[in-house]
Amino acid sequence: MEKISNWVLLEIFSYLDINSLLESRVLNKRFSSTISNNSLWKAKFSSSRYKPSTYHSGAYFKFPKTSEIMNFSCINDPDKPPTFENMAYYFNILRNPQRIIKCAHSVSSEDYTQTIDKVLDYNTNEFWSSKPYDEDNTNEFAVFELTGICYVFTISFKTYRALYQGGPIYPPKRVKILIGNTPDEYFFSSDEFDVEINENYNTILVLPNIVKGKYVRIDFIEKVTREPGSEKYYTVLSFVEITGFPIEIEPNPNSLESIIKSENLKNIVSRHDEIQSPFLYSQINSVGLMNDFLLATSNLSCNEIKNYFVAVYEQKNEENDTKVYPTNLTADFYFDNKDYERAFEHYRRIYDFYGVFKCFIIMEKHTELKSFLSQTWYRVPNYAEILKIARKLGLEYEQKMKEVLKKE
Amino acid sequence: MSEITLVSKEGTKIQISSQFSNLSGFIHNILQDYQQNEDISLASVSFINLQMILEYAVHHNFQVPQPPRCPITSPNIADNVSDPWDAEFVNRLNEDQIIDLVTATNFLDMKSLMDLCLAKIACMFKYKDIETLRKEYGITEEFTAEIEEKLKSDFPWAMEAESND
Numbered sequence: 001m002e003k004i005s006n007w008v009l010l011e012i013f014s015y016l017d018i019n020s021l022l023e024s025r026v027l028n029k030r031f032s033s034t035i036s037n038n039s040l041w042k043a044k045f046s047s048s049r050y051k052p053s054t055y056h057s058g059a060y061f062k063f064p065k066t067s068e069i070m071n072f073s074c075i076n077d078p079d080k081p082p083t084f085e086n087m088a089y090y091f092n093i094l095r096n097p098q099r100i101i102k103c104a105h106s107v108s109s110e111d112y113t114q115t116i117d118k119v120l121d122y123n124t125n126e127f128w129s130s131k132p133y134d135e136d137n138t139n140e141f142a143v144f145e146l147t148g149i150c151y152v153f154t155i156s157f158k159t160y161r162a163l164y165q166g167g168p169i170y171p172p173k174r175v176k177i178l179i180g181n182t183p184d185e186y187f188f189s190s191d192e193f194d195v196e197i198n199e200n201y202n203t204i205l206v207l208p209n210i211v212k213g214k215y216v217r218i219d220f221i222e223k224v225t226r227e228p229g230s231e232k233y234y235t236v237l238s239f240v241e242i243t244g245f246p247i248e249i250e251p252n253p254n255s256l257e258s259i260i261k262s263e264n265l266k267n268i269v270s271r272h273d274e275i276q277s278p279f280l281y282s283q284i285n286s287v288g289l290m291n292d293f294l295l296a297t298s299n300l301s302c303n304e305i306k307n308y309f310v311a312v313y314e315q316k317n318e319e320n321d322t323k324v325y326p327t328n329l330t331a332d333f334y335f336d337n338k339d340y341e342r343a344f345e346h347y348r349r350i351y352d353f354y355g356v357f358k359c360f361i362i363m364e365k366h367t368e369l370k371s372f373l374s375q376t377w378y379r380v381p382n383y384a385e386i387l388k389i390a391r392k393l394g395l396e397y398e399q400k401m402k403e404v405l406k407k408e
Numbered sequence: 409m410s411e412i413t414l415v416s417k418e419g420t421k422i423q424i425s426s427q428f429s430n431l432s433g434f435i436h437n438i439l440q441d442y443q444q445n446e447d448i449s450l451a452s453v454s455f456i457n458l459q460m461i462l463e464y465a466v467h468h469n470f471q472v473p474q475p476p477r478c479p480i481t482s483p484n485i486a487d488n489v490s491d492p493w494d495a496e497f498v499n500r501l502n503e504d505q506i507i508d509l510v511t512a513t514n515f516l517d518m519k520s521l522m523d524l525c526l527a528k529i530a531c532m533f534k535y536k537d538i539e540t541l542r543k544e545y546g547i548t549e550e551f552t553a554e555i556e557e558k559l560k561s562d563f564p565w566a567m568e569a570e571s572n573d
Contacts, residue, residue: 003507008526015530017479026538026559028550 172220433517
């Protein structure tokens with residue numbers, strides 16, 4: 001090892017990922033000083049050997065794996081040069097995302113009782129609703145103030161399901177994120193993303209761009225659903241959350257770690273009464289950072305965690321002597337366990353037509369599928385989307401669907 | 409196709425196609441004002457290393473191959489290179505030979521082979537805990553227990569076992 005000169009060591013280190021590098025710091029003084037050397041981190045950024053990240057500017061509509069985010073070659077912040085200290089800072093804040101909404105600032109339109117601040121509390125059944133419109137091409141926006149200037153990582157929101165109306169949900173068609181230091185001027189703008197028509201959290205990722213700001217504006221572009229009866233278009237949300245890290249706070253790398261280590265997963269879950277909507281659950285469900293983190297620390301597989309939540313949920317509902325309330329989670333759970341009849345029933349009850357069609361295709365109920373295609377009161381997948389669903393299930397299903405739909 | 413003559417540290421002469429300049433920046437620069445039948449002296453490259461370098465160059469037909477994956481994703485070099493021959497080539501060598509080869513390729517400004525060797529050494533580090541590394545490379549512990557503990561607590565997650573996904 002002594003034979004290796006310093007420049008060779010630097011070159012070797014440029015082939016190692018962050019975890020291996022930070023671990024090797026403990027090995028001896030020479031390794032420690034070489035790894036803390038700023039030229040290594042500068043080289044990591046500028047080296048042509050590093051493949052450019054698959055993530056470009058703008059935000060993303062899904063959460064990548066933590067390991068992907070942690071690939072420092074994709075982090076770009078004009079304010080902080082790539083030194084060891086700055087990188088260490090990023091690693092620590094990325095590992096400790098926090099909820100950073102302070103309050104709702106303003107909104108394009110709201111009802112007298114269904115105001116925008118209703119979406120900040122996940123424990124209530126309340127929601128924000130836009131004004132009614134005759135046309136679906138109307139836009140809405142909501143501005144949120146953050147707790148000081150923050151690094152913004154993700155923006156998630158959940159559309160509201162009006163069970164008392166028979167279960168329609170009122171999502172926007174597309175969504176766009178703006179971040180700025182005042183509520184009127186924004187310097188960061190994401191692309192527009194299609195919103196899924198279900199109750200899952202829609203998560204928009206601002207990372208790996210390092211964006212700082214005090215205000216986040218969410219643009220809800222166009223509308224999808226008409227209210228039964230009045231036939232007016234609405235956008236209705238039940239919950240919004242923004243994760244990130246306040247700029248003034250020094251990150252403590254051990255805080256979340258210690259919580260997870262001191263209490264096991266079961267305790268964390270049981271602390272939250274509402275299994276369907278607590279912050280942690282939403283993070284597990286849709287925010288990959290926390291998801292990966294829990295998976296890594298709890299030694300459970302993703303399916304085991306999912307099953308666990310379903311089991312807890314069902315148990316809870318049996319105690320209350322009610323039937324299992326269908327959610328995307330339960331439907332997916334049954335689907336994964338090949339209980340397609342039950343999965344179909346759950347997908348149907350929550351009006352998730354993508355799931356319904358998935359079940360039709362896998363159960364080969366082609367006549368039922370066609371009968372669904374002819375209805376007009378709710379948006380169902382079109383020809384291309386059905387083929388896409390079938391392709392996800394397997395090539396043989398795609399072939400079969402092509403033949404079935406050709407006969408039409 | 410013209411040929412050039414390389415002379416190793418020991419004075420042994422080797423004939424090779426001038427296309428070798430595709431792989432070596434050093435040879436490329438020399439060929440700018442090269443006269444026929446002139447010997448090119450490589451004072452820092454031993455005969456054994458020169459043979460290996462030529463074997464590598466001939467296998468890749470004097471074209472620059474795809475670089476290894478960076479950062480490496482597996483402790484097995486075969487998973488990080490596109491050509492399985494490359495993995496076999498570096499796996500034949502022991503650590504000292506690889507480091508010698510790195511020095512030789514650096515002298516020849518031969519980035520492709522140097523990257524392969526560096527990736528191979530990086531693979532030796534990957535997925536090994538600190539105790540194993542210390543034992544393997546005979547590193548005596550230089551840090552006091554407190555400093556080591558502090559270094560570990562800076563990035564607690566880095567010390568955890570990495571998942572293989």
